[in-house]
Amino acid sequence: MAEALHPSQMxxxxxxxxxxxxxxxxxxxxxxxxxxxxxxxxxxxxxxVDAGRPLTMTELADGVVxxxxxxxxxxxxxxADGLIARAPSTxxxxxxxxxxxxxxxxxxxxxxxxxxxxxxxxxFETLSAQDVRTLGNLMTRVxxxxxxxxxxxxxxxxxxxxxx
Amino acid sequence: MAEALHPSQMxxxxxxxxxxxxxxxxxxxxxxxxxxxxxxxxxxxxxxVDAGRPLTMTELADGVVxxxxxxxxxxxxxxADGLIARAPSTxxxxxxxxxxxxxxxxxxxxxxxxxxxxxxxxxFETLSAQDVRTLGNLMTRVxxxxxxxxxxxxxxxxxxxxxx
DNA sequence: TATTGTTATACTCTATAACTATA
DNA sequence: TATAGTTATAGAGTATAACAATA
Numbered sequence: 415m416a417e418a419l420h421p422s423q424m425x426x427x428x429x430x431x432x433x434x435x436x437x438x439x440x441x442x443x444x445x446x447x448x449x450x451x452x453x454x455x456x457x458x459x460x461x462x463v464d465a466g467r468p469l470t471m472t473e474l475a476d477g478v479v480x481x482x483x484x485x486x487x488x489x490x491x492x493x494a495d496g497l498i499a500r501a502p503s504t505x506x507x508x509x510x511x512x513x514x515x516x517x518x519x520x521x522x523x524x525x526x527x528x529x530x531x532x533x534x535x536x537x538f539e540t541l542s543a544q545d546v547r548t549l550g551n552l553m554t555r556v557x558x559x560x561x562x563x564x565x566x567x568x569x570x571x572x573x574x575x576x577x578x
Numbered sequence: 579m580a581e582a583l584h585p586s587q588m589x590x591x592x593x594x595x596x597x598x599x600x601x602x603x604x605x606x607x608x609x610x611x612x613x614x615x616x617x618x619x620x621x622x623x624x625x626x627v628d629a630g631r632p633l634t635m636t637e638l639a640d641g642v643v644x645x646x647x648x649x650x651x652x653x654x655x656x657x658a659d660g661l662i663a664r665a666p667s668t669x670x671x672x673x674x675x676x677x678x679x680x681x682x683x684x685x686x687x688x689x690x691x692x693x694x695x696x697x698x699x700x701x702f703e704t705l706s707a708q709d710v711r712t713l714g715n716l717m718t719r720v721x722x723x724x725x726x727x728x729x730x731x732x733x734x735x736x737x738x739x740x741x742x
Numbered sequence: 743t744a745t746t747g748t749t750a751t752a753c754t755c756t757a758t759a760a761c762t763a764t765a
Numbered sequence: 766t767a768t769a770g771t772t773a774t775a776g777a778g779t780a781t782a783a784c785a786a787t788a
Binding site: 470471472482483485486490503506507508509510 | 745746747748749750
């Protein structure tokens with residue numbers, strides 16, 4: 415089990431990893447500087463606008479965050495800032511329905527141009543239209559495969575804190 | 579300034595972003611579960627082994643972390659765990675020289691096979707050898723371009739905390 | 743019983759600023 | 766004066782577990 419990666423795999427892995435890290439960092443800096451938003455907060459607002467309708471906490475959590483309490487926390491921050499509103503659902507009394515406010519839309523609009531500038535300047539500047547399609551095809555395939563994978567969280571019962 | 583992205587660019591951006599996020603999360607889980615290491619800690623150990631010689635804190639910080647104090651903190655954790663050792667440099671009295679210990683090497687070796695399994699299973703499973711080369715070429719180009727970019731931290735003098 | 747969501751809590755990571763010491 | 770590194774500190778993000786309410 416677990417032979418070493420092929421050199422071309424290593425090269426690809428490192429390039430992908432570093433590029434993604436640089437891009438993520440730049441995007442986070444831009445969102446914070448121009449809108450006081452963390453990336454997760456930006457994702458929440460974007461998801462609400464994209465959906466075009468209010469979403470429940472569970473719907474929002476999907477793909478954005480790995481724990482429900484994490485989302486509750488972020489929703490609390492966004493609500494305190496007046497960017498979203500939460501109300502009990504009428505359909506299911508257990509559920510909370512999240513709506514984006516006008517201020518939330520404005521904040522998203524304020525931040526979006528800079529966001530696009532960063533992505534274009536870092537990611538797309540050196541890619542031809544054909545490159546973009548090729549990369550899109552490859553990464554879509556990879557992403558779809560990743561989504562299917564079981565989270566492998568059948569982790570060997572190992573130490574929790576600092577293993578030694 | 580800042581027109582919308584082309585649909586194929588959006589598709590590529592989202593696929594890349596989500597795939598990188600899923601991969602990063604899976605890798606972090608694996609490193610934590612099997613070795614009690616954060617990704618940054620893993621990078622530090624890997625960098626020391628890769629260099630094949632002791633490195634100064636400044637050398638270590640490059641590319642791994644965005645603030646020196648952050649590295650000091652992580653080095654403290656690794657040292658407390660016995661995975662690295664720090665000693666004053668003889669060449670430059672200001673500098674600290676970091677060495678990986680035997681325990682550090684063992685920890686890295688313990689974690690590496692699982693790391694490779696995750697990367698292979700998630701990233702390379704669906705890619706042909708040709709796909710890997712193509713993706714590597716594209717991402718290497720993108721990464722090199724990103725490295726050259728000024729960090730754009732000439733951020734518009736905006737609010738710091740929660741902008742409103 | 744299972745699900746939705748919140749709370750309390752604790753831990754990790756990161757960054758800024760002030761500081762020490764060497765160059 | 767500039768650089769290497771640490772310290773103190775504070776803030777943000779995230780997760781687990783316990784809980785309340787509803788299905």
